[in-house]
Amino acid sequence: MKAEIITIGDELLIGQVVDTNAAWIANKLNLLGIDIHKIVSISDKKESIFKALEQVDKSTNLVILTGGLGPTNDDITKIALAEYFHVKLVMNNKVLEKIKTFVIKRNADLNERNKQQALVPENCTVIQNSIGTAPGMWFEDNRRIIISLPGVPFEMKEMMNNHILEELKKRHKNFYISHKNILIQGLAESKLAEILEEWEKNFPKDLSVAYLPSPGVIKLRITGKGKNRKYIEEQIENKVNALKNIIPDYICGFDEDKLEELLGKLLKEKKATVSVAESCTGGNIGRLITSVPGCSDYFKGGIIAYSNEIKENILNVNKRNIEIYGAVSKQVVEEMAKGILELFTTDFSIATSGIAGPTGGSKEKPVGTTWIAVAGKDKVITQKFVFGDQRDRNIQRASLTAINMLQKLILS
Amino acid sequence: MKAEIITIGDELLIGQVVDTNAAWIANKLNLLGIDIHKIVSISDKKESIFKALEQVDKSTNLVILTGGLGPTNDDITKIALAEYFHVKLVMNNKVLEKIKTFVIKRNADLNERNKQQALVPENCTVIQNSIGTAPGMWFEDNRRIIISLPGVPFEMKEMMNNHILEELKKRHKNFYISHKNILIQGLAESKLAEILEEWEKNFPKDLSVAYLPSPGVIKLRITGKGKNRKYIEEQIENKVNALKNIIPDYICGFDEDKLEELLGKLLKEKKATVSVAESCTGGNIGRLITSVPGCSDYFKGGIIAYSNEIKENILNVNKRNIEIYGAVSKQVVEEMAKGILELFTTDFSIATSGIAGPTGGSKEKPVGTTWIAVAGKDKVITQKFVFGDQRDRNIQRASLTAINMLQKLILS
Structure with a gap:
């Protein structure tokens, strides 16, 4: 048809x-x-x-x-x-x-x-x-x-x-089409294409591949078309398995997976709870987590700590650390993650602090600089990113990266 | 062209x-x-x-x-x-x-x-x-x-x-086109069309009108096309002025205005600050407010109080009120608005509590039921809404309605 x-x-x-x-x-x-x-x-x-x-x-x-x-x-x-x-x-x-x-x-x-x-x-x-x-x-x-x-x-x-x-x-039974999406986090599109050059060569003739980048995640879509359903499915599966061997650390989901849904599923399985302390993401991580129906099973809530005053008074971030290292720093974001974990008594937490832009950057900390911390009861992982110049993209990239980081921490 | x-x-x-x-x-x-x-x-x-x-x-x-x-x-x-x-x-x-x-x-x-x-x-x-x-x-x-x-x-x-x-x-100088958008909040599309029936009749022949509904806001777009710029502009202005007389209470902005930007502008003018206490909107109001560059001038942050425990322990909502009236109630949302105002020491605040869906409704409180409170130092306005069945639409409608309510409170 x-x-x-x-x-x-x-x-x-x-x-x-x-x-x-x-x-x-x-x-x-x-x-x-x-x-x-x-x-x-x-x-x-x-x-x-x-x-x-x-x-x-x-x-x-x-x-x-x-x-x-x-x-x-x-x-x-x-x-x-x-x-x-x-x-x-x-x-x-x-x-x-x-x-x-x-x-x-x-x-x-x-x-x-x-x-x-x-x-x-x-x-x-x-x-x-x-x-x-x-x-x-x-x-x-x-x-x-x-x-x-x-x-x-x-x-x-x-x-x-x-x-x-x-x-x-x-009315439409004779033709078979199948897609498999692989979600990839943490690699630029051209870098990914370079790594996958060999994998892309010798693609079976009924299959094709496309790169679909969006802020925070690249979707790799494999499409197979033909009359033989079984053959198509097998060919796709082979290519996906090969991919899992090439970039195991960067694959973060499949098909219509959303990172916030995967995190939710994992937390439900572990019967664990999560809270967020958001500065530069301003509520967007909360929005993503609560976009999933049934999230009240694992999401207690969070603090949008946009001003330093709130970081200090509500989240118990050390004022001295803000003065010495600045609000966008490893020290502060770590304290934010630990602070919210304690205050909201959750098993896990996420914290962000960054310069979303378009202004507010400096030579040492250009616009896009973002610190993210994810914490469990006995471990904290903190990482620095330098995203781009665009406020909305930076917020979304920081949010999805943070959610993925927590997923990795829980699974580690 | x-x-x-x-x-x-x-x-x-x-x-x-x-x-x-x-x-x-x-x-x-x-x-x-x-x-x-x-x-x-x-x-x-x-x-x-x-x-x-x-x-x-x-x-x-x-x-x-x-x-x-x-x-x-x-x-x-x-x-x-x-x-x-x-x-x-x-x-x-x-x-x-x-x-x-x-x-x-x-x-x-x-x-x-x-x-x-x-x-x-x-x-x-x-x-x-x-x-x-x-x-x-x-x-x-x-x-x-x-x-x-x-x-x-x-x-x-x-x-x-x-x-x-x-x-x-x-390369394109001979033709003139102009649009004026009027943003309307609080009326259903068919109700609006009924009210505007007379206004729509006898539209000048170079002008046309279109209704553009989205969750939370209806955009009414007047378009004028022709060679005489001055004439077109005058005709559009006449229709807009007529509209201001017909539905003064429902017009919430013009052209590319966004409610979160209008609120931001107003708060900057008043040198006032705002905080949010979000339950059903889960961070979306914070996200909207922080989507505006420079919002740190007036936005201190907020609490995403998704669980009742957080409403009680962090926002100081009376446990008895949650037991008697439920979390989605006038009493609770009012206490949330007052609680965040005090805790974050801001001039104004917004609070939401609702059943976003798709499940969780009851006969008395169907899915879509949402209480919104906006508060200043000496006044609180609380209102109940029954939105629809769809989680994402309910969240967005509640968020924009809340932002508009606060704008009205500040201007009242």
């Missing part, structure tokens, strides 16, 4: 909204072995929608559109699709009932705009929206399937997960 | 990376009045690049490509462009020198892959990369400009900001 994704909305073309829907849909289709050959973003004008539909490749047999189904006047997709198929819009009573229930549950009144959302082109099969008001629409003729979904990400996802993917799976 | 953006990379088509580059470039071009009519994402195969270039609209006179210029074997753009233009790749010594300097600064050795990055198609003008190794390339004939940039976001941005935008501005 060959697919194309069309995302609709002026907000995408003027760059006010990042198109996360396309990536999410692409990922889900890909897991079914459906080949996405193009993603197109267009304006929410009728003419743009017509043109995009006309320009769909002849051999494409699945088109998914998102956006333009809301209750406001700039939402035009439904009208455009009715015109495209030369059909009328008709009131769908089941949708209307759903909308009524939805609105009443939220203690609001049903208004005219809500009602209009129950109008759909008469040739479509309606996909019910259980968490919002705009219905999805499934069109199908002998050429292809066209599916129109809301642009609101969680409504679109709900429809994909509970209706569409299952239906598409039934 | 009519533009198209082509982003290259299998990672986009299989949904492993969200295309933030396209949005960023679109935004920048749009501010110059350049009309982006399509964004296309394609695979990093030579054939896909050829096809995409062939399918560019005849009337398009600017194409910006990103991606596929890295040091690894899956990076093919440069080779594809040389073939497309029927020219050779030649070594650019200036680029090679830059790469050498760059690599030496990082205490690494210059390897063969780094050197190959200095090869460019002989018909291009090189755009130097001051923060990375891959050069950008500017191609131009009598039909159009084609620009190829690295996919690494901060390298691409640096080249756009320091070279390309200035050059494009010189």
